[in-house]
Amino acid sequence: MTVVSYADSALSLLPPVVAIVLAIFTRRVLLSLGLGIVIGVLLLNQFSPVASGEFLFNSVKGLFWSEDGVNSWNLYILGFLIVLGMITALITVSGSARAFADWARLHIRNKRDAKLLTMFLGCVVFIDDYFNSLVVGSVARPVTDRYYISRAKLAYLLDSTAAPVCVISPVSSWGAYIIALIGGILTAHGFADSGHLSVFIQMIPMNFYAIFSLLLLLCVAFMGLDIGPMREHELNAQRGNLYDENKGLPPGANADLPEAETGKILGLFLPITVLVFATLYFMIDSGAQVLAKEGIEFNIISAFEKTDVSSSLFFGALIGLAVALVLNLVQGVEKSMVVKGVVQGARSMLPAIYILLFAWTIAGVIGQLETGKFMASLATGNIPFAFLPALMFVLAGLTAFSTGTSWGTFGIMLPIAADMAMGSHTAMMLPMLASVLAGAVFGDHCSPISDTTILSSTGASCHHIDHVVTQLPYAVIVALISMVGYVVLGFTESVNAGLLTCSVLFVLSIVWLRFKSQSNAK
Template identity: 80%
Template structure:
């Protein structure tokens, strides 16, 4: 029998913190996550070996089979990864990636332009963070490789244009989820007549982390502001080492594939375009079915709120794979090369799948330990209301860092922020909710056990921990900027002054980064 002796206590922080520290120190992600999982399982079961073994077995099985049925969310996401690996490999086999690199040599002038184009693609593909990281990574990798941009830098670009863009876009899976959460919270507090979409739009300029993470990313790409581990990776890339080869092949790598000489750029963009449009269609159609079943009229935001993201990604990738195969066969690629591409493409995603399965397992353990609730309980009533936005930003950041999920942090911290605003100063409601959104994205960016971070490293074909440690300094800089903005916002109750404070701190940070880079 499971005994939740240490749930919702300070010890509930031990498993995620242990896993994260071990991952950073040892660079062995699976072993580190395994240690965190075992420690959390033992804590949940009062160190009973028999109960711990039974609980761990049930947790692993629940990844694929839950409540007497297949765990469709997880299976669709894993299927999407495998299908995207196949598509990427077939694009390589067809010679389309090589053709794109040749095209880029004639049209993209330099390394900086390659990075800026990748940022543009990341901002345009905003319907979902998983989709953004993997699809943009597949398109941009031949381009950034051609100009010797390190895979760590590519992963940073992907991660910083995934969640930060999605969290401020109402027409995305994130935006719809947040609007639904905020709508329920505000209705519960008597704001039923308020337009939830308009409130979400009002909160966009208050999401300091998302705004300044994107601005810093642009500046880093434009001026080459590489510091710490990122500088090492960029210098190695100039010498031709795009990733740390001593650690073996990173997830998503396809180095043993033959490349046809007859490839065309169309062979890259047509499959990806079909994939994007098909995924968007399935997202809207699945959401529309739910709206119709509930007797509600169709709306774009409503469809995204009700959509089934995982199945849409899977079926969209299935259509994309069909389009890729059709182009490959029309091109006349030999069947052995096609079979090799499909096989190695699927196999290239296995490292990412292993990490994701371990991350999901430790997330389930952390959920049972109620780590998020413990983090939320640290909020006290003795703090001046002017500091509450800054406090919510910090707590949401730590919660997302420890749990590896920004969506879970939204679910835990947004109701708490609303309750505190109602109990102290209702005028701070929106700033506090925005601070939670910003903090959750910040914590998600820093956490090695975040699925978004894992998939960004996969999309870039970068070793996971290399992505984490190279992105961390930039995430911390933006967090410090955001924290200063929330302190000013709390004391002045002015969004303009908060943005002004962030802008000043941002300029000072840029000056420091330029001096540090030189």
């Protein structure tokens, strides 16, 4: 089947723009994504109904089955979601979530501590963003609910910890992937002697968006800087409405589940702890097996580079589920309650799965339209090298926002950034690569079609668009700060000057947010 390429046409932006704008204004995610998919498929097939229908069928089939056989990545991720839903429901049924909330009521003194706990857990569980958002959400939700912190605020805490921490952590699925990409780029440009890990570490202070996203989140947690739509959600939470009940149950919610009276904190922490360590073991083991086959000496970074994230998450979750089941049975929870928990837990993840399937489908359509290549083509032209880091930050952000993928943006934009640096000013190589990483995370944070954003909503049990809209103002503030920092870095060629500029702007932004938040409170 021949499809039309739109790599040189702004029409490639139409499907994602329609989907994103419609989702924000109508709050109907599946309808918006579906319309974006239909428009993209029609464009690819020159508006032929028959060819478009066949293409759409093959695209959906490809989510589960490809020419190489079963699409194991997608199936393992979906399986992980379902199993994690079961674990969360069993923790609720056992009464362990309530026991943890009661413990937190005595030991966690206020809302601020509950938010800081969530952020701390997000920084500790840094091995993968999917894993981070879903697991930390399951642990933190009973505590944040206890202190009437809105689910939108919880989703923001999860999302704005997960990706920023993962993108600057070398021992994570993100870090390994980025190190592998950068290694190939440096080798291709004659820098084979450069230590890939050391280069990655050098780039960490240049990732302004990740650094100042975490700092802003810390300030929001300490000072309660609720602005825009977030303020409305927090006010509703104080009235007992943790999420908008008019929109129904959000993904991951386990309403009306029976709870045993004999629940203990161990019933929450043991399954989650086992899940974390089992997943970490499978990630290292699957990577080590690939290294052994390729005859490469084992080291932890290389193992993460070669790991199979999706299968590790799934099998780690299965072991966590087994522990949760055993604890429920040992505790003497009625079998009917256990069965109801397993069924309800799996069912609670269906809304998230539907959104994820639609997001994957539109991502495939956008890939065929070559939207990323069109965005990358905008970087060409006679632009002073001093502006290049800021330009790459903006283009990477727009690409990730339009395509819904940070990793895809890395793959598209990092080689282009390196080529532009080699063609203009090699000293800008690392700042430009770092600005791509920063911009991709920013675009991912803002995009309703991003899988990471979807799973942060799921982990918080928050309606997806509510999360997108409430996080957006904070993401844009940090993006503006970062962009100015990259301009200063470009002109001075000094990372310290860029960081200092960002720091000054950050402090001014906090003062302004504090003033605005206090004004709204009056």
